[in-house]
Structures are given as C-alpha cells and as structure tokens.
Amino acid sequence: MILTLAFRNLFHDRIRLAVTLVGILFSIVLVAIQLGMYLGSSQMITSMIERSKSDLWITAFGAKSFEEGGILLTSRERHQALATPGVKAVVPLVVAFAEWRKPEGGSTRVVLVGTDAEDGALEPWSLVAGTWQDIKSPDAISADDTYFRELGINGIGDTAQIAMGRVKVKALTHRIRSFTQSPYVFTTLSRARSLLGADSDKATFYLVQLEPGANVEAVRHELRTRLEGAEVLTKDEFRDRSLRQWLFRTGAGLALIGGALLGILVGTVIVAQTLYSSTKDHLNEFATLRALGSSSGYIYKVILAQAGLSAVIGYILGILISLGILYISRNTPLPLVMTPGLAGALFGLTLFMSAVSAISAIIKVTRIDPAMVFNR
C-alpha cells in the first residue's frame, strides 16, 4: 500500500510530476555528459599506455605524460636495464610533439609516435587501410581518419612534412583520438628519430617486459638503483601521471567534475522543492494516517517511496537521453563514454539525490499534528 499511495500521490499532480522528472532528468543528463566527457578524455589520454605491452616504463626524470617525455634516454640506460635480472626485453619508443605541414600549406601540431611493431610493445591498432609493412616503406607514416581535416589530407597517398622531413600517408588508423587535439601519427622508430633530428640511440621511453614469474616490485627496485637519471614507473603509475597532467594540471578535469556537481546540486534542489510541495499538499492525508495510528516511519516510507519512484522514472528517461547524446557525439573530437559502472553510479546518485531531497519533506511531516484531522 505504501507504494500504491506513493504512486498515486505522484501521478495525482501531473504537472508537478513533470517538473520533478525534468529536474532529475536534467541532472542525470548533465552529470552523464560531464562524467562521460571525463571518461572519454581519460580513455584518450591513456589509450597509448593501455595498449602497450609492458610491465614497467622507464622515463626521463619528470616526464609528465605520454606526450611530454622528451627524447632524453640513451642506449646506456637501455643496456643497464637489459642487464637487470628478471628483464626479458627493453623496447624503445620515441614520442614527441612535432610540426605537421599540410600539403596545401599551413601547419598544425601532431604527436609523432615512433615504434617498431616487431618488438611487440606498441603498434598502431585499428588499422583500416594499409599494414605495418606499408608503414615500414620509405617515408611512410599512418594517420587517423578522424583528423583528415586538421591534417589537410584526403587519405592514403597524400604527402606532408613532419618537422625535418617529407612523409607519405601509407596507412590509416580509425578513431584513435588525442586528448591534446594533436593527432597521433605512427611511424617506425628510426624514422621518428630522423624526422625529429634525434640521435639514433635516443628514446623517449623504454618499455620493460619481464621474464615470466619475475617480481615486478623487485625488478623495479633494482632498475631504480641502476638507472640514476631515469624514473621507473609501473603502467598504472604512468597512466595516473598522464591523467593528472592533462585532467588536473590543465583544469579540464576540474571543470568537468565541477559541471557534474552543479548538475547534482540543481537536480537535488528541484526534486526537493517538488517533493516538499507535494508533501505539503498531502499533509491532511498524512495527518489522517497518523490519526489512524500509523508510525512516523510508515509516513517516511511513503515520502521516500515517492522520491524513489521519481528517481527510477527520471533515471530511465535521463539515461535514454544520455545514450542519444552519446550516440551523436561518437564522431566528434571528444566522444562521450558510458560504461556499466557509470550507469550504475548514476543510478546510485539519483537515488541518493532523491533521498536527500526527501529530507525537507520528512521534516515537514515530523511536525504534523494529528489533531488537525478534526479541523477541516
């Protein structure tokens, strides 16, 4: 009966119900967009690190992110690392921002990733045209099909210039997006070095792969003592560091989280307001319930059920709209991401928001005087 009464109270005033639902829906969509952008950004920031097959990352001291590692490591560090017990392979990677001169004139910035796929640590994934063999051919690079306009190219076969040299688009990746908005361009390790004018023994990172059964912490400790000019990070640490750099040093993450909090706040206020006015309208009924001997807990349950029902309905509508926006955003530079975890968290958030909203209404009925049943 609690649910029945809550349901009827809710649907009794359709306009107020609409306002409540719009409030919940608005906040869910806002929070979903903000957190979806946050997740989308995180995935973009960490995609290279996530895709790499390595247990430990050796970086120059103070490397802030995947894109900002410098080209500072030398073969000395590589050999020291290779000589460390438990280390199976040490794969060099060159990553740097570089100027891209468009074929038709003008320039933009790209992130050049030099890697040898044969080493088995990182290779361009989701190739939709061309192969790794094509990228190995003279002057070849791969570009991403979402960035044709920024790069001023139309597809395979186009030529451009990166930093010091001419390059030819020989392969295409699909939707490998970059948080910095500088497109990722893959090429071989040696070509990356020569394009960037770096010595042939230099690298940005060494990706360390361990022997089976080796203890990550022990190897890391050993590497740290051997490599004085470098940092040794686990994959998770490096990922977190990149995230921190791009999301928090730049303020982007705070803006997204701030937007989400604002959404929660506005939603809570709207729901609290409508729930309070609904409770006020039904005060006589609550007083009657009280006169009939109901415990105050019973009445709270009716109010909470009203809040919960609004939450469930608002959530379903909100998620549907969010999924629509998600679908529309899939080809934009910042596609939104929705995970089952986020959907679950949003549901929890909606319930929490509604429960908080119910507080003012509950305080109102706590003050109810059952004697009012006689005076109307």
Added chain:
Amino acid sequence: MTTPVLEAVNVVKELGKGAGKVQALKGVNLALVKGELTLLMGPSGSGKTTLLSILGCILTPTSGIVRVEGEEVAGKNAEELAELRRKHIGFIFQSYNLFPTLSALENVRIALDVIGRKGYQAALRAEEVLREVGLGNRLKNYPSNLSGGEQQRVAVARAIAASPSVVLADEPTAALDSENGHAVMALLARIAKEQNRSVLAVTHDPRTLGYADRVVRIEDGLIVGEERRPQGLDAPEITDLTKRRKANA
C-alpha cells in the same frame, strides 16, 4: 457493571499559549462501555472535539487520567500514542478524510496496512467490511465518484476494519443530508451493538438522538448532564424518514 474500555478521570486540557490560552476542558469524567452508542452533545466551542481528541489519544490531557483498555495514557510519547490508536481506536471525521487518490477498497486497506495487516487477507477483510456497510458494489469507486453518505460509510468501514474496541466520530452526519445522516447513525448504532464495541459520536444534530443508548451533554468544558435512552422507544426521525420515502415514491 462492565469495566469501561475508555475512561477519562478529571481531565483538564489547556489549549493555546500566552494570552490566547484557553481551558477547553475543566475536569471531565467520562467512561465508555462496550455495546453502546454514546452521543456527546453541546454548543459550539464547548470542548467536544477536544475531549474526543483526548479520548482518542491524539492529544494528551494537561492533567487528569485517561485509560484505554485499562492502560494509562500519561507519559506516552507520540509513537506510543500512535500504537494505542492503531490497537484500540477507530476514527470517523466530519469531512470523511478519505484519500482521494485511493479507491474505496484501498482506503480501507491502507488502514489495515498501517497496523501491519497486508496482502490478500487484508484485501478480503477490507472487502468484507465494505459489504457490511452496504458498499459491496462500490469497491473500486474513488471518493470523487461516491456520494457524501457513501464516502462516510467508507470511512466507517475504515474505522472498524481493524476491529477496534472504540470508535470515535466527530460530527459524522454534519455534512450529510437527513437521509444519509440517518443511515450513518443507524450504522454506528449497529456496529456498537452487533460487534460489542463502544462508539462515541460528537454531534449537535438532534436528528441523531433516536439512535443513542446514552446522551452526554457538555458545556464550557464540563459535563453538565447525562441521560440513558431506552432503545427503540422514540425515534421520531425514523418515522419522518419513512414518510418522506413514501412521499417521494
């Protein structure tokens, strides 16, 4: 003499604060026994509703003693008073106080739900009491689709659904026309007698006199008189009603 189910001894009740403070009850003694319909009559402002609220454990007396089924009310908090109400007392109000968004059946069911009686058995019980008050064919109607008399009968069904030992009614006929008023009073008399329950109805409607076993008069916060009425001897209104029915036919 049977022991009273509800008893007020020397009850004083002050209402309001400061300059607006009023002594609504000035030392009331009253005992209600099972099987009787008692009418509480008196002028406006004499303290009828106040006394009913105190007997019904909605208000507590400023001083004096109230006992429900032998249990003293003094010192109980709001939750404990609510428990006393749901265990022993049914209420009927002048303006019915039905839930407009619930059907007749649901209005009765919620009163059972409140006391913890749920599910199919509760639904059966609700239907049973609605049949008892003659609304077996109105179970699904909402209050807005029921006449005033029918609404008040739903309220009566709601009040007796949990089989309380006391039913308290505040001006149950005031909003009803004469015919419906009589029907509701007849119903109250019946539920007092047939179900061996004590019913107290506040009224200043002389048409209701014929149904009473006992009439208590209150004035200015004090009981000023009491009479017992031999049943079935005078109910002139009933005769009037029959006459009118015939005239209408």
